[in-house]
Amino acid sequence: MKARLVLFGIGALGFAAVWFAGARKLDPMGSYHGAYGEILNAVSVPERHSTNVVSAVNFDYRGLDTLGEEFILYISVVAVAAILRKQKDEEEEDEDEAPTQLREAPDSDAVRLFGVGLVPVTVIFGLYMISHGSVSPGGGFQGGVVLATVPLVVYLCAGAKTYLRIAPPALAKGGEGLGAAGYALIGCLGVLAGKKFLENVVPLGTPGEAWSAGTITLLNLTVGVAVGTGFVELISSFVEELLRKAEK
Amino acid sequence: MLGHLPYALAAWLILWGLYGIVTSRNLIHLVICLAVLQTSTYLILLAIGYKAGAVAPIYADMPAGTVAVDPVVQALMLTDIVVEATVVALLLAIAVQAHERGGSLDPARLCALKG
Amino acid sequence: MLAPWPVALPLVAAAFLAGLGDKLPRRLADAIAIGAAAITALCCALLLAGPPVVYWFGGIQPRSGTAIGIDFAIDANGAGLAVLSSLLILAALFFSLKYFDKPAHMFQVLLLVFLAGLCGFSLTGDLFDLFVFFEVMSAAAFGLCAYKSREVGPLQGAINFAVTNTAGAFITLSGIALLYSRTGALNLSHMHRMIAGHDDSLVLAAAALVCTGFLVKAAIVPFQFWLADAHAAAPTPACIVFSGAMVEAGLYAVARLQGALFGLPQLRTPLLAAGVATCLVGAVMCFAQRHLKRLLAFSTIAHAGVILCGIAVLEPGGLSGAGLYVVGHGLVKAALFLCAGMLLHRLQSIDELALHGRGREVPWVGVLFALGGLLLAGAPPTAMFFGDGAIHHALEAHPIARFAVTVASIATGAAVLRACGRIFLGLGPREPDAPGGGEQDEEPETEAAPIPWSMWVPAAFLLALAIGSAWLPREHAGSAAARMLDAHSWATQVLDRAQPAMPSPPPEEPLAKGLAHAALTVGLAIALALLTLFRKRLPEILRGPVRAVWNPLAGSLRALHTGAVGDQVAWLTLGVAALGASLVFS
Numbered sequence: 001m002k003a004r005l006v007l008f009g010i011g012a013l014g015f016a017a018v019w020f021a022g023a024r025k026l027d028p029m030g031s032y033h034g035a036y037g038e039i040l041n042a043v044s045v046p047e048r049h050s051t052n053v054v055s056a057v058n059f060d061y062r063g064l065d066t067l068g069e070e071f072i073l074y075i076s077v078v079a080v081a082a083i084l085r086k087q088k089d090e091e092e093e094d095e096d097e098a099p100t101q102l103r104e105a106p107d108s109d110a111v112r113l114f115g116v117g118l119v120p121v122t123v124i125f126g127l128y129m130i131s132h133g134s135v136s137p138g139g140g141f142q143g144g145v146v147l148a149t150v151p152l153v154v155y156l157c158a159g160a161k162t163y164l165r166i167a168p169p170a171l172a173k174g175g176e177g178l179g180a181a182g183y184a185l186i187g188c189l190g191v192l193a194g195k196k197f198l199e200n201v202v203p204l205g206t207p208g209e210a211w212s213a214g215t216i217t218l219l220n221l222t223v224g225v226a227v228g229t230g231f232v233e234l235i236s237s238f239v240e241e242l243l244r245k246a247e248k
Numbered sequence: 249m250l251g252h253l254p255y256a257l258a259a260w261l262i263l264w265g266l267y268g269i270v271t272s273r274n275l276i277h278l279v280i281c282l283a284v285l286q287t288s289t290y291l292i293l294l295a296i297g298y299k300a301g302a303v304a305p306i307y308a309d310m311p312a313g314t315v316a317v318d319p320v321v322q323a324l325m326l327t328d329i330v331v332e333a334t335v336v337a338l339l340l341a342i343a344v345q346a347h348e349r350g351g352s353l354d355p356a357r358l359c360a361l362k363g
Numbered sequence: 364m365l366a367p368w369p370v371a372l373p374l375v376a377a378a379f380l381a382g383l384g385d386k387l388p389r390r391l392a393d394a395i396a397i398g399a400a401a402i403t404a405l406c407c408a409l410l411l412a413g414p415p416v417v418y419w420f421g422g423i424q425p426r427s428g429t430a431i432g433i434d435f436a437i438d439a440n441g442a443g444l445a446v447l448s449s450l451l452i453l454a455a456l457f458f459s460l461k462y463f464d465k466p467a468h469m470f471q472v473l474l475l476v477f478l479a480g481l482c483g484f485s486l487t488g489d490l491f492d493l494f495v496f497f498e499v500m501s502a503a504a505f506g507l508c509a510y511k512s513r514e515v516g517p518l519q520g521a522i523n524f525a526v527t528n529t530a531g532a533f534i535t536l537s538g539i540a541l542l543y544s545r546t547g548a549l550n551l552s553h554m555h556r557m558i559a560g561h562d563d564s565l566v567l568a569a570a571a572l573v574c575t576g577f578l579v580k581a582a583i584v585p586f587q588f589w590l591a592d593a594h595a596a597a598p599t600p601a602c603i604v605f606s607g608a609m610v611e612a613g614l615y616a617v618a619r620l621q622g623a624l625f626g627l628p629q630l631r632t633p634l635l636a637a638g639v640a641t642c643l644v645g646a647v648m649c650f651a652q653r654h655l656k657r658l659l660a661f662s663t664i665a666h667a668g669v670i671l672c673g674i675a676v677l678e679p680g681g682l683s684g685a686g687l688y689v690v691g692h693g694l695v696k697a698a699l700f701l702c703a704g705m706l707l708h709r710l711q712s713i714d715e716l717a718l719h720g721r722g723r724e725v726p727w728v729g730v731l732f733a734l735g736g737l738l739l740a741g742a743p744p745t746a747m748f749f750g751d752g753a754i755h756h757a758l759e760a761h762p763i764a765r766f767a768v769t770v771a772s773i774a775t776g777a778a779v780l781r782a783c784g785r786i787f788l789g790l791g792p793r794e795p796d797a798p799g800g801g802e803q804d805e806e807p808e809t810e811a812a813p814i815p816w817s818m819w820v821p822a823a824f825l826l827a828l829a830i831g832s833a834w835l836p837r838e839h840a841g842s843a844a845a846r847m848l849d850a851h852s853w854a855t856q857v858l859d860r861a862q863p864a865m866p867s868p869p870p871e872e873p874l875a876k877g878l879a880h881a882a883l884t885v886g887l888a889i890a891l892a893l894l895t896l897f898r899k900r901l902p903e904i905l906r907g908p909v910r911a912v913w914n915p916l917a918g919s920l921r922a923l924h925t926g927a928v929g930d931q932v933a934w935l936t937l938g939v940a941a942l943g944a945s946l947v948f949s
Binding site for chain 3: 001004005007008010011012013014015017018019021022023024025026027032033034035036037039040043060061062063064065067068069071072074075076078079080081082083084085173174176177178180181184185187188190191195196197198199200
């Protein structure tokens with residue numbers, strides 16, 4: 001451990017020196033003058049009818065990044081499920097266990113009541129964020145994460161049984177595949193229309209309305225579905241693992 | 249000088265995260281240290297894209313031509329966040345399994361491979 | 364026209380398989396996965412055959428020289444790496460058909476997304492997009508590495524892999540951010556125009572940070588520690604892609620960035636030094652192993668060093684040699700990993716000493732393994748042989764690097780041939796508890812069973828391809844390499860829509876010289892293998908001095924490879940500092 005710290009200490013000093021030498025040539029914060037951002041701020045509304053420039057960058061001008069990003073999330077969910085999956089010899093042990101032995105709901109009425117109140121608000125908020133991604137702050141990623149908290153609230157307030165009922169793993173898995181494939185397939189629409197991959201080929205609508213900005217809104221929807229179901233699947237993988245352990 | 253503070257802070261976070269990983273005796277702690285290292289990239293991206301006195305690049309209720317900060321770094325950051333969240337989830341899943349199979353969360357006691 | 368498909372097709376197939384995989388009949392799922400990989404290979408091959416193209420996603424062309432969208436800037440080097448990746452994924456998919464006792468559609472999904480990541484990484488012309496596809500590739504690779512999550516070995520390997528690579532990736536991202544603040548651009552060619560001639564300490568520090576993540580992926584000393592842990596523990600079909608394409612992708616990124624973006628001659632010395640160290644460390648560690656997959660993993664490190672030496676001279680000759688070497692090495696190394704996988708499947712072990720003489724049951728695997736060993740040592744005819752010759756030619760002025768490259772070829776070839784002699788011919792005495800075997804044997808994925816065709820056909824196919832690769836058009840590779848290093852000509856094609864003429868290829872080394880060199884390395888590799896196997900019969904006066912040098916050397920190097928993630932990250936910090944300091948303070 002001591003040798004490791006000496007090694008790290010020398011490295012850290014060198015890193016700091018290199019960083020200092022580089023960063024002192026940076027302009028101080030606040031004096032940004034890059035061309036890229038200026039151009040995008042100027043063209044996003046007239047060209048794409050998207051008043052949220054960040055969404056226009058994510059889902060149109062740099063839409064390929066987001067395709068990759070979505071699949072990073074997607075493959076991580078698959079990988080987590082693969083890592084935590086039941087294995088050969090464990091399956092036989094688990095066979096005769098019914099899911100009814102899962103964690104019961106909490107006794108507190110206050111927690112349950114709070115959950116009941118929270119769920120509809122969260123659902124509406126999440127859907128609003130996804131559908132207005134091209135207009136106001138938010139979008140598929142943010143809204144999807146908000147939506148994914150709904151089953152989590154249900155898990156905390158009503159127990160694992162209800163959780164698995166409202167968010168069955170098969171549905172989450174299907175939704176995730178659909179959302180992820182949807183992004184790539186919307187990208188193909190451009191090719192089908194004789195243009196480039198991920199080209200905006202859907203009518204653009206009026207700036208500032210929810211159904212504007214063409215594919216930006218559609219892509220937001222697919223990302224919302226993929227992120228929402230993806231996080232649910234992620235949570236399910238851990239919850240199932242936890243329950244398996246608790247029962248042992 | 250003050251204008252360069254965010255960049256110095258970013259280096260501080262990088263080194264602090266690396267130090268945490270180097271000395272960590274617990275995999276969960278180690279994964280969080282990796283997340284600390286990663287927050288430095290948020291800081292530096294946002295600091296670089298910030299323009300004094302500018303608003304957020306959302307033109308829903310402001311006239312075209314209003315000076316806004318760089319939207320690109322914000323889009324990059326969103327990607328960055330997703331990368332971080334997923335890598336953390338992946339590593340936590342591995343940590344859960346390592347605890348189950350190896351009986352310990354201490355990386356020093358995971359020593360099937362060496363030499 | 365073809366540009367988006369190497370990314371889009373495997374992704375759609377992967378999403379489809381993951382969503383419906385367990386509802387589909389196993390054969391249909393297998394067919395979809397293999398079909399998608401095969402069509403991807405075909406698309407990439409067509410891109411390779413064509414001229415360099417620039418494809419703007421969303422049809423967002425640059426405006427008055429400013430890139431706004433993301434482009435794929437496809438040249439022969441990138442397309443070639445994509446072809447190699449898809450062929451290796453194809454072989455991995457075939458090999459995994461009977462490799463797991465249970466249906467493994469999740470494994471196939473991970474492989475397909477890995478493929479999309481590799482293809483996007485090789486083709487993209489945008490710096491941040493490069494990072495995104497780097498992470499796509501990494502996330503899939505972490506999952507593949509930890510796939511056998513019942514054993515401690517793969518989990519430890521995956522932790523080391525994921526933590527070091529992710530730390531490296533975030534350091535790369537911070538470097539990208541620094542460059543963005545200077546250039547206000549993310550397109551490689553656009554950035555090049557903004558920094559050309561202004562290589563102050565900011566650009567140099569950023570270059571060091573950006574290269575770090577890719578050098579970690581390429582397992583260059585001192586970032587190499589994770590590789591053996593990850594490769595030794597991952598399922599064999601994943602290993603072939605890790606060793607054959609992923610490590611090389613890291614090196615490709617360094618070459619691509621140097622060529623299209625940085626154009627910094629200052630990079631030559633640190634990269635060459637790192638390449639030499641990597642060759643030597645890999646060679647010694649490879650020769651000291653008895654766990655076959657770990658042995659092959661360290662040989663990959665040594666060969667990564669060779670490839671880096673070729674890139675580091677920053678001249679078309681060395682770079683085209685490196686490109687050819689990558690193709691030949693990827694195919695040969697993948698075949699060797701598949702042979703190790705077959706041994707594990709049939710004989711339930713991959714410990715060289717435990718398998719002493721037991722390989723006689725499967726002589727054909729021995730033939731493939733021996734052939735792989737000879738080709739690895741540099742025997743013609745493969746692209747690796749020509750690449751090796753070109754790298755030597757380019758290193759004319761750097762005798763130390765030439766020596767290191769030769770040592771890497773001899774030691775790795777000798778290690779494989781030694782294992783081959785011991786396992787398949789039963790040469791040498793039995794050494795049940797030879798010292799230095801710190802690693803555990805691997806748990807097999809299946810019950811012992813005869814080797815099915817789906818395992819030996821891919822291995823034989825890869826070796827046949829490796830031999831066929833000797834007839835790749837070398838002038839084409841040469842002019843592509845010259846083009847890759849010409850940032851100005853790239854920028855005019857990407858930003859000004861010009862179609863610059865292809866440069867003429869660099870002069871080649873005379874064939875006779877290459878053949879003589881190959882005869883030397885192969886001969887020495889065979890001799891070294893035999894001497895090691897029969898060392899007990901040598902007189903003590905010869906053995907004594909060798910032992911006095913070898914034991915402390917190998918012992919101390921092995922002691923550094925502790926397998927502890929903390930150590931690996933400490934080395935990583937030191938490596939970034941050394942690379943940065945050598946650029947900024949020189």
